[in-house]
Each structure stands twice: as structure tokens, then as C-alpha cells.
Amino acid sequence: MQLAEGQQGAPKGLSLVHVNEHPSPHAPNRPAPYVAFDRTELSLILAVYGRKxxxxEWRDYAMDFLRERAVFSAFARNSERPLYSIEKQPKLRNRQGQYLVINQQGRILKRGHDLRLVLNVLEPHFAVVT
Structure with a gap:
């Protein structure tokens, strides 16, 4: 370690600088990767949220970006459990589909590859039968 010129010791509150030390590529100070909704996905979700x-029907929302999934939760009021959760799990992209809608009881209502189709479960279109 080197001290600045003219200093005998490091003053209190001043950290010393390490010379010729390069951070390793496996440095722990890198932020952990996380899953997030992109702009088009978020605009589809917020369009449904705006209509509700x-x-x-809905009053509040929360977004969580975790390592393996991103979650958009919709609430009827400030309660403990969301009415619906919309999740994106990229690991399931090649299997059942990376998008899913979960109700308050934890039941998966719809799962698929296309977010627009998955969100249709939240807005049913009724037809008049005569």
C-alpha cells in the first residue's frame, strides 16, 4: 500500500489505496443477475392494470425482480396477499412457457409462451347467447 505524499500514516477516516491491484473477473461486488420485464411486457401488463x-377492481401493485423470476402483483387494497400475480420465469421458456398468472390461493390460472394470451385470463370476454 502507498500513502499520499507527505503523510506519515493514514489519518482517521481516510482509506488507503492499493496500487497495482486489479479486480478479478469473479469479484463479489458485481451485482447479481436478475430477471425483469422488458418494455413491451411491462406495457401489456400495465394496460391490463390500468383497465382494472x-x-x-384493483388499487395497488408491486413488482419484484428476483434471480429466477420477475413478479408483478396486483392488489385490491393494501392487503397481505395479491389478487393476482403475473410471473416471468425464463427457465421455463422451452417447456410450458415463461409467463404465468397465479390467483390469490396460489393456483396457476394460465401459463404460456405469449404474454398477451396469458393476460386474457384476467379479462374474460363474454358473448351474449340468445
Whole structure:
């Protein structure tokens, strides 16, 4: 370690600089990778959320970006459990599909590869039968 010129010892509160030390590529200070929704996915989700808020069904939301999944949770009020959770799990991309909608009880309502189709479970289109 080297001290700045003219200093006998490091003053309190000043850290010393290590010379010729390069951070290793496996440095622990790198942020851990996480899964997130991209712009198009988020715009589809927020469009559904906006329509539900306009109807008065939903009032709040939360987003969690974790290592293996991203979660958008919709709440009817500030409660402990969300009404619905929309998840993106990229590890399931080649299997059942990376998008899924989960209800308050934890049941998977819809799973698939296309987010637009998966979100249709939240907005059923009823037909008039005569």
C-alpha cells in the first residue's frame, strides 16, 4: 500500500489505496443477475392494470425482480396477499412457457409462451347467447 505524499500514516477516516491491484473477473461486488420485464411486457401488463383500476377492481401493485423470476402483483387494497400475480420465469421458456398468472390461493390460472394470451385470463370476454 502507498500513502499520499507527505503523510506519515493514514489519518482517521481516510482509506488507503492499493496500487497495482486489479479486480478479478469473479469479484463479489458485481451485482447479481436478475430477471425483469422488458418494455413491451411491462406495457401489456400495465394496460391490463390500468383497465382494472378504471373499473375499481384493483388499487395497488408491486413488482419484484428476483434471480429466477420477475413478479408483478396486483392488489385490491393494501392487503397481505395479491389478487393476482403475473410471473416471468425464463427457465421455463422451452417447456410450458415463461409467463404465468397465479390467483390469490396460489393456483396457476394460465401459463404460456405469449404474454398477451396469458393476460386474457384476467379479462374474460363474454358473448351474449340468445
Amino acid at each position: 383500476v378504471a373499473k375499481g
